[in-house]
Amino acid sequence: PTQDIKMDEIAAMARRHQPGLIMADRCVGGVNENFVTPEQEIPEQPLGIPWESCITLGNKWKYVPDDVYKLAGQVVKMLVETVAKGGNLLLGVGPSPLGEIPAGVENRLREVGAWLKVNGEAIYSTRPIAPFQEGSVRFTKKDNIIYAIILPDENGNMPDKISITSFTPVEGSQLELLGYGRDIKYRRLSEGFEVCLPEGLPDSYATVVKFVPAGFF
Known part of the structure; x- marks a missing residue:
């Protein structure tokens, strides 16, 4: 059955204690959300409201030994597609239980970082x-x-x-x-x-x- 979690009350209380708080109401959506968060996808068109695509570098959000990671070129394309449509990209990397970043992840991030070092001005703080x-x-x-x-x-x-x-x-x-x-x-x-x-x-x-x-x- 549908459960009323009293989202209106929770949002009002949170913003009372922290004015300027932004909220993503991922469970039910509605009037309290300030931005939306498509998961594992990028919208086909600009949404006209603040949004952030949440996409994993591997197949899962959690740590998976020997996971298969997206290539750096794929990540750059996702980043470009997202920013050109007015969104933000949240990239999940899944650190190990010891908090270590797998070598495959590190390699991808360094490659993307090298591209951003040259071309980042076309991404950061743009509209x-x-x-x-x-x-x-x-x-x-x-x-x-x-x-x-x-x-x-x-x-x-x-x-x-x-x-x-x-x-x-x-x-x-x-x-x-x-x-x-x-x-x-x-x-x-x-x-x-x-x-x-x-x-x-x-x-x-x-x-x-x-x-x-x-x-x-």
Whole structure:
């Protein structure tokens, strides 16, 4: 039978003692929740409210000896998809009973960390911008900067060029490939614009083009 846990009373009491408390009412949902928490999935579209996807690196939330972990590229893609849609990613890593992080987990986190060291500005403190995606490209924004995050295809290959039809940079915009150290060129098309990626780029789980200033028409 349905049990009334008096959520309204619990929420009111908690917020009385801790003003500004945010709450995820995962059991029943409703008026008391400040954000929602999809588990083991990322919404297809932006939700329009604060949200956080809760996803495990392995198969379980708990520690499992010799668990099979997602590849670092998969984690980067999940992170990009989540942030571009305005969400937060909670990644469960399952430490051992001794509190140790398994070597497989550590390796994955170091790989993701290396990617973030180069491209983190396109992730941290950014906001979604419509359209959040176009083809293999996901968009984020920070102040007057827009980031186009290019994801590889299913075989891990990065395209030689990308075409974006949703908008066109204003005259004078600079395009920078994060980690490349030089500006890159673009050309206008009858609809939108095209960016050619330089040859010989190092392998990456996702490549980021930074637009400054973020003016479009």
